[in-house]
Amino acid sequence: MSKTETDFSQRTIEYDDLLAKFKDLLKKNGYKYTIQREVILETLYNCDEHLTPESLHQRIKELYPELKTGIATVYRTLALLETSDMVTSLSFGAQGKKYELGAKEHHDHMICTSCGEITEFVDAAIEARQHDIAKELGFLMQDHSMQIYGICKSCQEKGK
Amino acid sequence: MSKTETDFSQRTIEYDDLLAKFKDLLKKNGYKYTIQREVILETLYNCDEHLTPESLHQRIKELYPELKTGIATVYRTLALLETSDMVTSLSFGAQGKKYELGAKEHHDHMICTSCGEITEFVDAAIEARQHDIAKELGFLMQDHSMQIYGICKSCQEKGK
DNA sequence: GTCGCTGCAAAGTCTTTGCAGAGAG
DNA sequence: CTCTCTGCAAAGACTTTGCAGCGAC
Numbered sequence: 001m002s003k004t005e006t007d008f009s010q011r012t013i014e015y016d017d018l019l020a021k022f023k024d025l026l027k028k029n030g031y032k033y034t035i036q037r038e039v040i041l042e043t044l045y046n047c048d049e050h051l052t053p054e055s056l057h058q059r060i061k062e063l064y065p066e067l068k069t070g071i072a073t074v075y076r077t078l079a080l081l082e083t084s085d086m087v088t089s090l091s092f093g094a095q096g097k098k099y100e101l102g103a104k105e106h107h108d109h110m111i112c113t114s115c116g117e118i119t120e121f122v123d124a125a126i127e128a129r130q131h132d133i134a135k136e137l138g139f140l141m142q143d144h145s146m147q148i149y150g151i152c153k154s155c156q157e158k159g160k
Numbered sequence: 161m162s163k164t165e166t167d168f169s170q171r172t173i174e175y176d177d178l179l180a181k182f183k184d185l186l187k188k189n190g191y192k193y194t195i196q197r198e199v200i201l202e203t204l205y206n207c208d209e210h211l212t213p214e215s216l217h218q219r220i221k222e223l224y225p226e227l228k229t230g231i232a233t234v235y236r237t238l239a240l241l242e243t244s245d246m247v248t249s250l251s252f253g254a255q256g257k258k259y260e261l262g263a264k265e266h267h268d269h270m271i272c273t274s275c276g277e278i279t280e281f282v283d284a285a286i287e288a289r290q291h292d293i294a295k296e297l298g299f300l301m302q303d304h305s306m307q308i309y310g311i312c313k314s315c316q317e318k319g320k
Numbered sequence: 321g322t323c324g325c326t327g328c329a330a331a332g333t334c335t336t337t338g339c340a341g342a343g344a345g
Numbered sequence: 346c347t348c349t350c351t352g353c354a355a356a357g358a359c360t361t362t363g364c365a366g367c368g369a370c
Contacts, residue, residue, distance in 0.1 A: 032324060032369050054359080070327040075360060110297055119297060125289050130308055133283055137270055138313035146306040148290055153298035192344050192349055213335080230352040235335060325368080332361070342351075 015045050018101075025084050036069050040077045041086075041101075050090060050098035050118055053078060090145070108145065112152035119152070175205055178261075185244050196229050200237045201246075210250060210258035210278055213238060250305070268305065272312035279312070 013021075022041055026033050043060050044051065051059070057074045060067070078099055081087040089097045090109065106127075107120040126146065134141035173181075182201055186193055203220050204211065211219070217234045220227070238259055241247040249257045250269065266287075267280040286306065294301035 030324085034325060034369075036326070068327075071359095072328080072361075073326060076325085079361095110294065110299055112299070119299075121293060121297065123289055123293055126286050126293075129283055129285050129289075130306075133281060133286075134270065134308055134310055137279055137281065138316075139270055139272070139279075139308065139310040140316055141308055141310040143310075144306065144308040146290075146304065148294055148299065148301055148304040150294055150299040150301040150303075156298075156300055190349090194344075194350060196351070228352070232336075232353080233351060236350085239336095322370090323368105324370100326366090328364090330361105330363080332359100334357100334359080336355105336357070338355080339353090340351105342349105344349080345347090 015042070018045060022086065025086070029084075031080070036067060036073050037077050037080075039064055039067060039069065040074060041081070044087065044099065044101045050100045052098050056099070090147075108147065110148045110150070110152075112150065112155055117152050175202070178205060182246065185246070189244075191240070196227060196233050197237050197240075199224055199227060199229065200234060201241070204241075204247060204259065204261045210260045212258050216259065250307075268307065270308045270310070270312075272310065272315055277312050 019038065019041065022038075023033055025031075026037070039060055040056070043056060043063065047056075047059070049055075053071065053074050056078075057069065057071045060069050060074070078087060078089075082089055082099070087099050087101055089099050107122045108126075110119040110121060111117070112119075130144050131141060179198065179201065182198075183193055185191075186197070199220055200216070203216060203223065207219070213231065213234050216238075217229065217231045220229050220234070238247060238249075242249055242259070247259050247261055249259050267282045268286075270279040270281060271277070272279075290304050291301060
């Protein structure tokens with residue numbers, strides 16, 4: 001890693017590989033491949049923001065109006081993907097859950113409380129400490145998440 | 161701090177001080193002191209768990225049945241307290257938000273994915289790193305939260 | 321062909337709001 | 346007294362479910 005221990009890289013998987021993984025998952029569990037499911041996966045892949053079920057549905061309706069994908073299918077597919085650890089949900093503050101593809105490297109979130117922008121980061125020192133703490137508390141650690149809230153650079157400048 | 165950098169201490173304020181702070185807050189903002197509001201604050205204070213609005217309401221109905229406190233008042237008071245930074249809300253996984261009194265020292269959460277138990281902790285090394293990261297990203301840091309998910313000791317033993 | 325999947329609409333949850341009477345200041 | 350707060354019930358927002366027809370395998 002570079003001069004700091006903090007890393008801001010993101011995607012680690014090509015879409016084709018992701019899709020293959022998804023089809024595999026479906027097959028293994030006796031689920032069927034459908035165009036709606038692929039479109040949901042693809043839209044999540046092509047989107048850098050964190051999406052609510054509602055905004056994901058909106059986006060799909062714009063991109064694939066001919067599919068007339070229902071919101072229920074979006075919810076059902078997100079639940080399926082989350083159960084299979086292919087997407088992760090986050091719930092910040094008041095508004096409901098937001099989803100993101102889990103096909104990225106593990107990372108934490110820095111959230112601007114002014115504009116809502118979410119920046120991702122990973123920090124080796126923190127990751128290591130988390131493992132230690134879980135150990136100290138006798139926990140078998142499975143996962144973790146961290147959020148830092150603040151005002152992002154551009155909002156600070158706007159605020160002037 | 162002691163032999164490790166991690167600290168598990170909790171409450172930092174006496175109830176009387178907390179109540180005084182609350183009354184102050186009410187006065188400053190032109191709100192009125194009511195018994196319902198105090199009871200909500202007191203119940204949060206006397207409870208070590210993280211409560212949902214529903215479970216808080218339940219508990220109040222049991223402790224003060226003569227008040228017939230409505231759930232709407234619980235929601236309204238929690239919103240008031242949260243806006244004033246006297247309580248903090250957490251939203252883990254699927255279930256709705258849980259609230260805790262902000263009158264404790266800052267701390268993070270370790271959550272058992274099996275029994276739902278929440279353990280609190282603070283770690284100086286992580287706290288320091290968070291500040292550094294915010295700085296690196298040009299963020300004016302306001303707050304942060306961290307959760308570690310895993311299986312707690314007693315669930316590991318039960319699992320055997 | 322079979323059986324799971326989908327869209328739609330209806331049903332659930334959880335949370336907020338409108339209102340008239342109660343109560344704090 | 347005034348004006349906010351409360352409980353109740355109704356309304357909203359967000360999710361899930363039931364069902365009949367469609368489509369993957």
